[in-house]
Amino acid sequence: MPVLLDLPGRPFAAAAFLFDKDGTLLTFDHWRAVMAERARRLSARLSLSETQLQGLLDLMGAGPIGSWGLIPLPRSDAEDAVAGHLAADLQLDRATLAPLVTKVFHEVDQDFPFEDHLRPTAGAEAVLREIRRRGGRSAIVTHDIASAARRHLSAVGWTDLVDAVIGLDGASARKPSPEPILAACRALGLSPSTTVMVGDTVSDLLAGRAAGCGLAVGVLTGLGTQEELAPHADLVLPDLASLPLADPERPLGNRKP
Numbered sequence: 001m002p003v004l005l006d007l008p009g010r011p012f013a014a015a016a017f018l019f020d021k022d023g024t025l026l027t028f029d030h031w032r033a034v035m036a037e038r039a040r041r042l043s044a045r046l047s048l049s050e051t052q053l054q055g056l057l058d059l060m061g062a063g064p065i066g067s068w069g070l071i072p073l074p075r076s077d078a079e080d081a082v083a084g085h086l087a088a089d090l091q092l093d094r095a096t097l098a099p100l101v102t103k104v105f106h107e108v109d110q111d112f113p114f115e116d117h118l119r120p121t122a123g124a125e126a127v128l129r130e131i132r133r134r135g136g137r138s139a140i141v142t143h144d145i146a147s148a149a150r151r152h153l154s155a156v157g158w159t160d161l162v163d164a165v166i167g168l169d170g171a172s173a174r175k176p177s178p179e180p181i182l183a184a185c186r187a188l189g190l191s192p193s194t195t196v197m198v199g200d201t202v203s204d205l206l207a208g209r210a211a212g213c214g215l216a217v218g219v220l221t222g223l224g225t226q227e228e229l230a231p232h233a234d235l236v237l238p239d240l241a242s243l244p245l246a247d248p249e250r251p252l253g254n255r256k257p
Contacts, residue, residue, distance in 0.1 A: 001135030004246035005196070005215070007235060011246065012215055015190050016163075017131055018181060018208070020199035021142040021149055023222020025124045025240070026156070030117035031071040036062035037112055041104045042086070052089055059085050072223055074143035075168055079105055109148045114155035121221040123241025128161040130245060139164040139184040141197075141207070146170050164188055176203040178211035185211070198240070200224050205232035217243070 002013035019025050039060050043053040054063065060082065061069025070078040083101045087094035131138055138161060142149050146167030153159050164187035171180040178192075185192045196215040197208025200222025208216040209232065218229030218236040229236045237243060 002194075003131055003134045003136035006244050006246035007215075010234070012196070013194075014136060014196045014214065015194035016137040016139060016185075016188050016196075017127075018139050018141050018184050018195050018197045018213065020175075020201070020204045020222075021140050021144060021152070023121075023200035023224075024198060024204070024219055025121060025128075025140070026152065027119045027121055028068070028071060028222065029119050030114065032062050033117050034108060034112055035060040035069070035071060038082075038104055038108050041108065042082070042101065045100060045104070046086065046090065048090075055089065056082070056085065074174055075105070075145055075148070109145075109151055114152055118152060118156050120156060121219070122239035123243070125156070125158070125161075127240045127243055127245075128158060132161050134245075137163045137188055137190075139166065139188060141166045141175070141180045141184050141204075143168055143174060175199075175201075176206035176210065178207055181207050181211035181213065198243075200229075202228055202232055205229060 002015055005012045005014055022028055036057060039053065039056045039062055042056065048056065057063040059069055061067060061071040070081055073081065079101050083094050083098040086097050128138055140149055140162055144167055146165045146169055149165045149167055153162055164184055166180050166184045166187065168174060171183045173179040181192060181197060185195060192212040193214050195213050196217055197204060197213040198217045198219060199205060200219050201224045205216045205218055215234045216232060218224060218233040219239055220226060220236065221239050226236055
């Protein structure tokens with residue numbers, strides 16, 4: 001059943017909502033702890049010095065310098081950057097280090113206590129539950145791998161609220177290519193024109209536009225600013241709590257002030 005959005009001058013009936021994950025449904029806060037654990041495990045396997053470990057922590061966004069480091073990058077890019085850094089630091093072959101980096105990243109995916117660290121963005125859970133209550137569908141389209149994204153959904157108790165998960169390993173190209181969006185639509189059995197893409201970066205919105213989504217909605221809970229997102233969005237919201245789901249008791253276009 002379509003979920004009605006009450007946009008000024010442009011009401012829209014959405015069959016599904018396609019959400020980016022980090023910065024949209026979940027905050028980025030947990031990633032510092034995740035990256036720190038990955039760095040510590042790599043340090044133990046490779047016998048890094050304290051100076052080398054600190055350099056790795058800084059690179060990965062887990063140091064005290066206040067930078068996000070590699071955290072905003074797609075998973076495969078982050079793994080590649082870590083392997084390159086370690087190869088240069090240790091004078092080892094990058095191709096030899098790459099499988100170890102991938103293995104450690106995966107290990108942390110499996111046994112990190114995400115339940116203690118994941119934080120939904122404002123309104124995220126309420127919106128997912130309301131979409132489900134009204135008969136709509138939801139999917140996640142992320143630059144993480146799908147198995148990690150599902151682990152995060154399980155940790156916050158959202159497994160039953162999301163119908164499909166498309167990660168880096170589920171499409172032939174990454175956002176801003178439309179391919180991940182189209183893969184999500186295929187998984188849902190829906191035309192892109194009946195869906196809404198919701199994300200915190202320009203690449204999310206460009207992907208939605210290129211795929212032919214009915215609406216592209218930006219949120220300011222992640223990396224993008226109002227100035228960056230507005231040229232590519234039908235609507236930019238401070239958070240998901242502000243998503244204008246129509247009041248079923250009121251005619252469209254007569255939103256409460």
